[in-house]
Amino acid sequence: MKSVPFYELKPGQVVAEDVFKGSTLLISKGTVLRARDIERLKNHGIKTVTVYDETDFVTGAIQEKIIVQFEDIPSLVDEEQYSQWHEQFEIVKDITYLKEDTSELEELVEDIYKKFLKADDLVLNLFHSIGEKALNAHSINTAIISTLIASKLDMPEMFLNSLLKTCLLHDIGYSLIGNRVIFDYDNLDDMTVRSHILSAYEMLRSIQSKIGKDVVDSVSTHHERFDGNGIFMKLKENSISPLVRILQVGDAYDSYIESGHSPYNAMSFLLRYSGLIFDPYYVSVFFSIAGLYPTGTEVILNNGKKAVVIRKGKTSSFPVVKFDNTIVETGVESGLFIKEVVRKGE
Ligand SMILES: [Fe+2]
Ligand SMILES: [Fe+2]
The missing domain is CATH 2.30.30 (SH3 type barrels.)
Structure with a gap:
């Protein structure tokens, strides 16, 4: 546990002690902070908040859990299925195992692919998680949203296979460096953001023959921007792989919500940066799937x-x-x- 001044609080942190203003409970222990909660604490003049730190997850002081984003709405997939994907992803992100054997990755790809190919009437209520497993949920969610976009466009199976692998592995660099920036689109100079690209490339290129060069290249370029102002390579428009341009829509949407914003604001972010960060075409396809007011708004x-x-x-x-x-x-x-x-x- 650590005591953090309010200006250093970040969405995704978990409150370790109840926060009171006088006798009024403002935020209870166990709450995963959202941007709006931090704003509220600030408005109430709260100076410090005790939150769990990384070691609390390791020592078991706090149980990691999977949470459906909006409790009163049915979830996109049933919890049992989702937990199973989590377990599979745990194996996938174990680098030593992945180097030996990529069959678990192939199975997970196949499972998600089958479930969301031509799915209609979607309730886009995703699961999120806290602690170390938050990356599992984010990687799976990115794969789900990207599958919806690609399947709407009738992309061939080979393309979907590479897309899903790219999505599942895109942020694996964070698990290699043991640190993560949840929403990694607004500060490309951040050292952790830069490192997650470099370390992923280092690791994945050794298994390029197994997972495919297009997947390795796409993971390495997933923070390029449509306008050419991205990270490292400064690729632009069509020189960025369509695998990346689709992934970015799902990636940014999910991590924006995970970092405490509403689905409406996540959609507004995609629309605002369409043509700047994102390919307008794929943003418009996702817009036609989720609507202006996505699930949970x-x-x-x-x-x-x-x-x-x-x-x-x-x-x-x-x-x-x-x-x-x-x-x-x-x-x-x-x-x-x-x-x-x-x-x-x-
Ligand atoms: Fe990333
Ligand atoms: Fe991501």
Whole structure:
């Protein structure tokens, strides 16, 4: 455990002691901090917060757990399936094992691929995790979202195979260096961000013949930017592999949410940086899958009720929402419309 001044708090940290203002409980022990929580603590004038540090996960002081992002909404896959993928990924990210045998990676690719090929009516409610296993969830989520995009475009099976491998391995560098930046798109000069690319390349090139050169190259270039202002290579537009350009959409969306932002803000981030970081084409494909108000977005309807988006409706701007235990599709037929998105300190 360590005591951290509020200006050094980061989304993803786990609160180790209840935080009170007078007798009011502001944040309870065990909460995974989101950007909005940190803002709230700041607004209440809280000076320091006790959070768990890395060693607490290792010593078992805190149990790592898989959490579905939005509790009141059905999850994208059932928890049992997801836990199994976690176990498989644990083996995949064990470098010594991966060097010997890539069959577990192939199996995981196959599993995710089959599950999400031509999946309709998606409730994009993903799982996240805390502690060391957070990388497992992020890698799997990136693979899921990228599969949805590529399968919508009818990409050939060979392409999907390489895409899924790239997604599952893209941040493996963080597990090699034992440190991780959750949202790694806004500071490409950060030493940890730079190291996760270099260490992944060092490791993966030794198994290039097994996983494919396109996968190794794509992992090494996953922080290039569409406008040419990326990391190391300064590749631009079509000179960046489509594997990377698809991966980046899933990667940024998932890690933006993991770092405490709402799905609506994650989608807004993709749209704002479309053509700068991201390929506008793949952003638009994901937009057509998730809609303007992705699953989990909290909104106020024109009847004054607060509702939460369950999934996309027939069109991008009129999602299916839930309020007062009623599920209804917004739009002309129901006469219900979104008046505004609930913003909480974002
Ligand atoms: Fe990364
Ligand atoms: Fe990532």
